[in-house]
Amino acid sequence: MSKANSTFAKLWTGFLWLIFLPNTIYILTDISHLFEDWPKVGNLFKLILIFQYSLFAIFGIITFVISTYFFQRLLEGKRKKGIKTTTIIAICILNFIVGFGVVLGGIRRTNSWYIFTNPSRVLEDTLNVIYSQELLILSLGIGILANFIYFLMLESIATWGKKYLKK
Numbered sequence: 001m002s003k004a005n006s007t008f009a010k011l012w013t014g015f016l017w018l019i020f021l022p023n024t025i026y027i028l029t030d031i032s033h034l035f036e037d038w039p040k041v042g043n044l045f046k047l048i049l050i051f052q053y054s055l056f057a058i059f060g061i062i063t064f065v066i067s068t069y070f071f072q073r074l075l076e077g078k079r080k081k082g083i084k085t086t087t088i089i090a091i092c093i094l095n096f097i098v099g100f101g102v103v104l105g106g107i108r109r110t111n112s113w114y115i116f117t118n119p120s121r122v123l124e125d126t127l128n129v130i131y132s133q134e135l136l137i138l139s140l141g142i143g144i145l146a147n148f149i150y151f152l153m154l155e156s157i158a159t160w161g162k163k164y165l166k167k
Helices: 007-020 022-040 043-076 085-106 119-130 133-164
Strands: none
Touching: 007 022, 022 043, 022 085, 022 133, 043 085, 043 133, 085 119, 085 133, 119 133
């Protein structure tokens, strides 16, 4: 997105990034399957399950934080000093949108690609979440969790970014 030359390409890649971003942190919800799988396997496979679900969670968090960090860098532009208040607000809003997307995917079972293949369902599912107080509260809770995770890991990811990423 940041390397695109045309405005159209930036908007298109930004849109694709936004609709698939909730899938990164959504992986954390797969931990619920651990409890379903636990009684079905022997002790050796229980260790494998723990390892597998731990990797899912770690990769979900890392991909979420890195992807959001790239967005933050795009917002900051060439500025080298600390993070601006407007950038913090934008990241917080983004994370609440991610929380909404996780609820759409997890509760309403709306897939990201439905925007292209079944947009009327996406609209219907979105309205169902908006009109449901419980699902809105859940979206807010996931948004708070996403913000907590991101800002908790921001310093570490920024250090990594300065070391490995060219501006």
